[in-house]
Amino acid sequence: MRDVLFLLIGLGLLTYAADKFVLGAVRVATILQVSTVLVGALVIGFGTSAPELLVSALASIDGKQDIALGNIVGSNTANVLLVIGAAATLGILPITVRIWRQEIRLMLVAVGLLALVSWDRRITTIDALVLLVGAVVSIGLIMWWASRDREAAKEFEDEIGDLSGGDHTLGASIALTVAGLLGTLGGAQLLVDGASGLAETLGLSEAVIGLTIVAIGTSLPELVTAAAAARRGENDLIIGNVVGSNIFNSLPVAGIAGLLDTTPLDDQFGVSLIIMLAACALFAVFARVGFRVKRHEGAVLLVAFVGSLVATV
Numbered sequence: 001m002r003d004v005l006f007l008l009i010g011l012g013l014l015t016y017a018a019d020k021f022v023l024g025a026v027r028v029a030t031i032l033q034v035s036t037v038l039v040g041a042l043v044i045g046f047g048t049s050a051p052e053l054l055v056s057a058l059a060s061i062d063g064k065q066d067i068a069l070g071n072i073v074g075s076n077t078a079n080v081l082l083v084i085g086a087a088a089t090l091g092i093l094p095i096t097v098r099i100w101r102q103e104i105r106l107m108l109v110a111v112g113l114l115a116l117v118s119w120d121r122r123i124t125t126i127d128a129l130v131l132l133v134g135a136v137v138s139i140g141l142i143m144w145w146a147s148r149d150r151e152a153a154k155e156f157e158d159e160i161g162d163l164s165g166g167d168h169t170l171g172a173s174i175a176l177t178v179a180g181l182l183g184t185l186g187g188a189q190l191l192v193d194g195a196s197g198l199a200e201t202l203g204l205s206e207a208v209i210g211l212t213i214v215a216i217g218t219s220l221p222e223l224v225t226a227a228a229a230a231r232r233g234e235n236d237l238i239i240g241n242v243v244g245s246n247i248f249n250s251l252p253v254a255g256i257a258g259l260l261d262t263t264p265l266d267d268q269f270g271v272s273l274i275i276m277l278a279a280c281a282l283f284a285v286f287a288r289v290g291f292r293v294k295r296h297e298g299a300v301l302l303v304a305f306v307g308s309l310v311a312t313v
Contacts, residue, residue: 003201006194010187011217017183018050018221024177027168049248051218054188056253059210060260064196068257069118069265070210070272071218072249074312076111077276078219079242079249080283081305087226087238088298095239095287102145103243104284106138110250111280115273118254121265128258135251142244191217204313207266211312239287246280268312275308 052075059068087093095104113134117127191214199209222245226238282304286297293301 003194003197006190007198007213007217008194010189010191010194011220013183013187014051014055014191014217015187015220015224017180017187019180019224020176021050021180021184024173024175024180027173028170028177031168031170031173049245049253050184051188051221052245052249053253053256054184055191055214055218056257057260058185058188059192060257062192062196063261063263064192064206065257065261065263066205066207066266067192067195067210067214068261069123069254069269070207071214072114072254072257073269073272073276074211074215075219076114076246076249077272077279077308078215078305079222079246080279081301081308082216083219083222083226083242084238084283084293085298085301085305086223088293089295089302090227090298092295093238093293093298095291095293097291099239099243100287100291103142103240103247104287106141107243107246107250108280108284110134110138110247111276114250114254115277118265118269118273121267121269122262123254123258123265124262125259128255128262131251131255131258135248135255138247138251205266205268207268207272208313211268211272212309272312275311279304279308 052071056068056071059065059071084093113131117123117130123131195209195214196206198204198213199206222241226242283293283301286293286301
């Protein structure tokens with residue numbers, strides 16, 4: 001019961017605090033008049049991956065690399081199958097040609113690189129550095145695209161405007177950012193402790209817990225954001241957050257986790273990497289055909305998500 005309680009409190013705190021962290025960071029950047037493109041690419045991009053980043057980093061520090069990498073791989077899978085699937089069943093998701101040619105293709109490269117360096121079920125220091133270099137290149141590309149593309153820049157402006165609207169003082173915004181970060185750290189630690197304890201109690205591997213419970217938990221911010229955006233008809237926001245989250249999960253988050261711990265991974269990761277690649281490829285195919293994800297395709301993604309859980313366990 002203690003492990004379950006830690007797990008539930010950690011998930012709740014993580015979801016709530018991560019949202020406040022992003023909100024505070026955007027407000028601070030807006031008050032300081034930081035470039036909209038920079039805020040959009042970094043703050044919002046990292047913000048959607050803040051739960052995965054902190055959970056994976058803390059798990060790696062604790063020597064629980066199976067939870068750290070399981071969280072990343074499982075979250076990437078959950079983002080495209082569960083989050084996109086659920087959003088598409090609520091309404092057709094149109095995909096712009098720009099998003100397909102740029103962000104979705106970059107996501108496929110990012111998850112492919114993650115699978116490549118971890119295929120031997122171990123991320124070495126060199127592998128981690130490769131992922132981090134990929135992260136720098138990806139951030140540069142996203143910023144370059146946005147600076148050259150009015151539509152992309154407008155999306156960043158609209159999203160940042162929604163988050164930073166109203167009058168806010170710098171002190172209050174900094175306090176919200178710090179409180180959100182501390183809350184996210186605390187929630188992440190509780191989640192890692194609860195997950196590892198639950199794995200031991202149930203006789204399951206930490207990899208399985210990381211790939212399922214922890215991964216779904218850290219994808220909750222994307223799921224909540226997708227549901228809210230779907231109700232408002234802001235479909236680009238759904239696609240952008242999910243694709244951006246997968247890019248950041250696969251490169252900087254996995255890279256940092258790899259630098260902190262190079263312990264060999266569970267044999268289960270071979271299957272999980274294939275599932276992640278297949279899930280991202282299926283979403284990409286749906287996105288390319290007609291440049292939209294239809295309701296019945298959303299249902300297929302949800303069924304595939306259930307199948308991925310069964311295959312993992």
